[in-house]
Amino acid sequence: MTPKRRQRLTIALIIVLGTSLIVGLVMYALKQNINLFYSTTQIVNGEAPKDARIRVGGMVLKGTLERDSNSLHISFWITDTAQKIKVEYTGILPDLFREGQGIIAQGKLDANGVFQADEVLAKHDENYMPPEVSESMKKAQNPQQVPK
Amino acid sequence: MKITMPRWFYQLASPKWCYDILGMLSPWLGLAALILLSVGVVWGLVFAPPDYQQGNSYRIIYIHVPSAILAQSCFMLMAVAGAIGMIWKMKVAHIVAKSAAPIGASMTIIALSTGAIWGKPTWGAWWVWDARLTSMLILFFLYIGIIALYSAFENKASGDQAAAILSLVGIVNIPIIKYSVEWWNTLHQPASFTLTKKPAMPPEMWLPLLVMVLGYYCFFAFVLIGRTRIELLEREQKSGWVSAIINEAR
Numbered sequence: 100m101t102p103k104r105r106q107r108l109t110i111a112l113i114i115v116l117g118t119s120l121i122v123g124l125v126m127y128a129l130k131q132n133i134n135l136f137y138s139t140t141q142i143v144n145g146e147a148p149k150d151a152r153i154r155v156g157g158m159v160l161k162g163t164l165e166r167d168s169n170s171l172h173i174s175f176w177i178t179d180t181a182q183k184i185k186v187e188y189t190g191i192l193p194d195l196f197r198e199g200q201g202i203i204a205q206g207k208l209d210a211n212g213v214f215q216a217d218e219v220l221a222k223h224d225e226n227y228m229p230p231e232v233s234e235s236m237k238k239a240q241n242p243q244q245v246p247k
Numbered sequence: 248m249k250i251t252m253p254r255w256f257y258q259l260a261s262p263k264w265c266y267d268i269l270g271m272l273s274p275w276l277g278l279a280a281l282i283l284l285s286v287g288v289v290w291g292l293v294f295a296p297p298d299y300q301q302g303n304s305y306r307i308i309y310i311h312v313p314s315a316i317l318a319q320s321c322f323m324l325m326a327v328a329g330a331i332g333m334i335w336k337m338k339v340a341h342i343v344a345k346s347a348a349p350i351g352a353s354m355t356i357i358a359l360s361t362g363a364i365w366g367k368p369t370w371g372a373w374w375v376w377d378a379r380l381t382s383m384l385i386l387f388f389l390y391i392g393i394i395a396l397y398s399a400f401e402n403k404a405s406g407d408q409a410a411a412i413l414s415l416v417g418i419v420n421i422p423i424i425k426y427s428v429e430w431w432n433t434l435h436q437p438a439s440f441t442l443t444k445k446p447a448m449p450p451e452m453w454l455p456l457l458v459m460v461l462g463y464y465c466f467f468a469f470v471l472i473g474r475t476r477i478e479l480l481e482r483e484q485k486s487g488w489v490s491a492i493i494n495e496a497r
Contacts, residue, residue: 107334134432135377193371225439227448229296
């Protein structure tokens with residue numbers, strides 16, 4: 100490499116490393132703002148702002164889903180396995196919403212610590228499997244409950 | 248410190264040599280792309296089993312995932328070619344980078360739009376400002392900026408230089424896209440398909456995806472070669488070897 104080329108290589112490296120450093124610092128400063136949602140533990144610990152529209156994410160606790168028979172009003176508990184909070188919502192749920200599924204709700208915390216959601220999104224995980232595989236996995240887990 | 252580059256590296260700098268070599272590779276890559284993509288599309292969209300939760304809508308990953316992978320690979324190729332062009336003043340490297348930019352931008356559009364189409368039924372929203380989606384949108388804007396820079400200068404060499412610098416700056420975005428789903432809470436799920444880990448799906452689902460990814464790479468190379476050869480002819484139109492090709496064709 101000629102000295103001229105080495106000099107240009109240094110300039111290229113400085114550009115890449117310099118921007119990485121700047122972007123890295125900016126992202127570190129904005130760490131909490133980049134997160135799309137608060138976990139239930141953060142909300143219970145009071146880390147989320149009160150009286151502001153926030154998002155909360157977690158798993159719908161099995162057996163907590165209650166539907167109102169006369170309206171679209173529903174309530175359920177979500178958890179990140181450490182802490183849980185109650186969510187109330189009126190509206191149409193995405194297809195993937197079910198107990199045990201991860202969801203993200205947008206809304207406000209009310210005075211009683213209940214999360215009043217105005218939007219519920221289903222969070223999908225990275226696992227895909229054919230229905231037969233999922234059936235046989237369920238059977239293997241609880242052999243008593245096999246439907247006849 | 249003395250670094251010597253291998254002979255083929257300097258041969259790459261010869262526009263005529265590149266034009267000929269690429270012309271030889273082109274039909275094979277085109278054929279491979281045609282076979283892989285047709286096998287992959289039919290296998291993925293018709294024969295692969297449906298998902299236990301999403302049913303058939305998950306099949307969009309056979310388009311979405313390869314486009315997203317290519318959008319990022321293409322940017323890395325562009326940044327490396329831009330750096331080589333900048334350091335060694337190699338015209339051919341700039342030509343490759345310039346030819347790659349619109350292909351990468353198209354791949355990004357495909358990834359963003361298929362993602363939105365899938366997001367509506369699965370998440371319940373077309374678009375969410377989470378880290379993965381936003382960084383992918385930034386990638387698209389970087390592509391647009393680079394394409395604009397190439398044609399923003401009267402002098403082609405200045406345009407090449409400016410675009411190379413922007414692609415070096417933009418390369419920082421690539422690890423952010425890749426790790427966004429691990430560093431932050433996002434709505435987008437983590438990768439189902441990586442080189443290092445066991446895929447999070449059975450072989451009858453990931454094999455067609457692999458075929459599609461390979462097909463996309465061949466298709467990308469095929470289109471890139473075509474665009475590069477045209478750009479080579481255009482920029483070298485005053486040189487002897489191009490006149491020789493034209494006279495031969497007459």
